[in-house]
Amino acid sequence: MLEIKNLYANVEQKEILKGLNLNVNAGEVHAIMGPNGSGKSTLSQVLAGNDAYSVTKGAISYQDKDLLDMSTEERAREGIFLAFQYPVEIPGVSNLQFMRTAINNIRQHRGLDEMNAAEFMKQAKATIQQVNLDPSFLKRGVNEGFSGGEKKRNEIMQMLMLEPRLAILDETDSGLDIDALKVVADGVNALRSPDRAIIMVTHYQRLLDYIVPDYVHVLANGQIIKSGGKELALELEDKGYGWLGIADEKTA
Amino acid sequence: MTVLSNIDFAIQASKDLGAELQDFSQTKLEKLKSIRIPTRKTESWKYSAKRLKLTETYPQSSSTNTVNEIDNGYELDCHVIIFNNTQLSLNELGETGMTIKPFSDLNEAQSLQVVSGAIAQSNSYEFAIANSAYLQNGIYINVAKNTHINKPVKLVFLQTGEGVNFPRVFFNIESGSSITIIEEIHIQANNSPSTLVNSVCDINIEANAKAQYLRMNFDDGKSKHVGATGVNLHRDARFESYHLALGSELARHDLLVKMLGSGAECQLNGVCITQDKQHYANHTVVEHIAPNCTSDETYRCIADNEA
């Protein structure tokens, strides 16, 4: 489904990705770990099409199409979903209105009719309860006044409503209590299917106890330096990144 | 009598502490010599200074027997640590993953953690500097990685009768773990003007860990207590505080939160009630140092009569 070949990308004139290679097939769950500053978030943003990041070399093909040739909205409509690490607030635009507009845009792209209001409300109410958020959150502005954990659960709710083909979770587990982590994991696991792929970018091993990955990759200095199965995550947790010979760059 | 070091609190820095902590308290004692006793011209003491009424000397705190239980009208099963005047009592307590040690038992690395606390590092808080200058035996609590501490840890700062009590606490919450901390101040001063509780609590919350902090005071409404709480928040760490502040003769709390790592979050809540001629001063400072951190503050203050 996704083939990344020799990807180089930079942001604010600093080169972050330095020849990254990754293949993800439908039905697979991949975890990407790495120290601060290694390029984990950059990878997510580049896949989503954030134009603050420039790709200087390399190719990405998604479902046999050139991903780099597609705009952000196109990629979304083709089924790519990014759960943001730091979801932004949009006051004045309700979660309901936002979701409805997003869903209908994607449905239109797929040649489907718009979802009617009653059907949409029903689905929205069911999904919001699935992520343990009160239905009253639907009327509030997007992420407006939400705590960190609530924002992350809202991302998962949107993911469940939009049913993407490739879901990229950018540190969705960071800042979550155990209870919220379970809710997120349940949501992601509910999405697992043979025609869907999931990439989890994570900084903490704990998530992988709940969403068991097929593959674990270590991203350091802009490249994937080691790949393995789920045991790799446990070794990392135990031994730290120094074991692979990489330093943990402190952020800010 | 203009500088704080001139006040004789009748306590000295302990010689039982390790070298790092002794150096630390020495430095703060030197600093204390340049700290002016707050007057109404001291900006952050503008409305509080006249209530300070520090006496030149304070009597020795009476050493009472170890107190094992404190009744404060609510039922909650906690790990309890009591700072009784100048005595310290740790009951049989502990949970797997939690280590509790007096300052005198700390190794070098742990001592340096204490020194790097937010309040410890700051030179803005007059009474916190005094607490550091006369550092005696504090309590160090460490929570191991990915551990959830089930029972709250309750710290009781107890002062009966005259004298001062300078309690000192340091929490190190390791990555992925969580804990609830309760601080209670109990003062039975029996109308003594020479009573003062001056507490410092520093909390270091590592990546993706969480601490809930509750602070309350129970006294006769005519006492004097000041306190400072400092919090270092690392990447994705969370801090929630709940402060029930009941007015007294002089009551002040300084809360300093430093958001050092991205994704950190803090929620500071408080209810402050003052009546008659009481006083309470709440000062909060939140430093947004790393990007993508969020902070929320909600304090509701109710003032009646001439409070």
Add this chain to the structure above:
Amino acid sequence: MSDSEKAVKELIKREYEHGFVTDIESDTFEPGLNEDVIKRISAKKKEPEWLLKWRLKAYKAWQEMDEPEWAQVNFPKIDFNDIAYFSAPKSNENAPKSLDEVDPELLRTYEKLGIPLHERARLAGVAVDAVFDSVSIGVTFKEKLTEAGVIFCPISEAVHSHPELVKKYLGSVVPQRDNFYSALNSAVFSDGSFVYIPKGVRCPLELSTYFRINEANTGQFERTLIVAEAGSHVSYLEGCTAPMRDENQLHAAVVELVILDDAEIKYSTVQNWYPGDENGLGGIYNFVTKRAACIGKNAKVSWTQVETGSAITWKYPSCILRGDNSVGEFYSVALTNNLQQADTGTKMIHLGKNTKSTIISKGISAGKSNSSYRGLVRIGPGAEGARNYTQCDSLLIGDKCGAHTFPYIESKNKSAVVEHEATTSKVSDDQLFLCQQRGIDAEHAVSMIVNGFCKEVFKELPMEFAVEATKLLEVSLEGSVG
């Protein structure tokens, strides 16, 4: 240029839709202002002596006044002698008695403006009094209104048909000497609407006026007077468009509303004056005095406006709450873009007992524009139990625009409760990216965000205006984000 930047620049680089000129001969005075011009205006309209005297009195007052300079706006000094003070399309010499008799060229003009008179009138039941330049053209649905006893006609007509009403109320809310521009307007006003709702009558139709400024250098000085007798109710819509021109055009209108016991006037405006081009050239100067006097007990007035045009906007629709329990409301969305400037707001003057006012002001600044909100809440010593709630929010699009707030609260009564809230926010790249990642394109995203911001005000507009307002914002926004 990034994708989102491109999309947003496309957002509106459309030509001003209404930029065209109707090719009809106009009967226009040469530029210049003196007593003679005023006499000629009065003669053209065949006005009675008392009204000419009233005009001349205003003109004398105006000559003694100084141009005000305290607003937060910059513009080149206006040469009042370089403006033509009267313009009317020639074909109006023989006034048409029905729409069928109206010059088809004119009707086509109205169609271009999106208000096919007969269509709208038939379906929506709206009576339209179209002021084409300085002369009113066509009044439809007169019959329905006449049945109800409602008077809705051009002021030039009312002066003849209902002189006692005009005499009684003209200048009672905005005196001639109130300010420099009201004095000028009182001297040279050309036409406008006169509305009178008799006791206990609920006007069966929403009344509306469309007008445009056509000729270059024609100052538009329209004058509107609406009187709602005890127990009556009326909703009035004002919407305007103007063509592209190179010279600035002055619009100094005066609107007076009189509300008696238990009556209510709802006055809505969707304003779309030509804002000037990207470099700030050629737009309309909109210096308007609008005021409502709640004279009666329980009187109620609400001003709702969506303003996106004008090179310079300077207006403070205000309410004088004289009657006990009277209520004044102000809901406004003001958008400035490119190099537009706005200094706008409202005044709520609480005089009676238990009066209440609400102010919700939303300012959107984009491009290099500057928008100021100036609000006054004044509570008089006798205003027991007065209540005011003010919310004034600013939204900045891009990083070259400005928003300023000058709230004034003057309270002379201990029992008054005055609340003020204000927010400032920005449309950010991150918000747009979130929308795009969910399949929503940037243009639509900005529109969604801006509409969300304006929601509270839009819901106060009559429905057809709400639709026009939403489209208008989209058209007017030339946002650059980043």
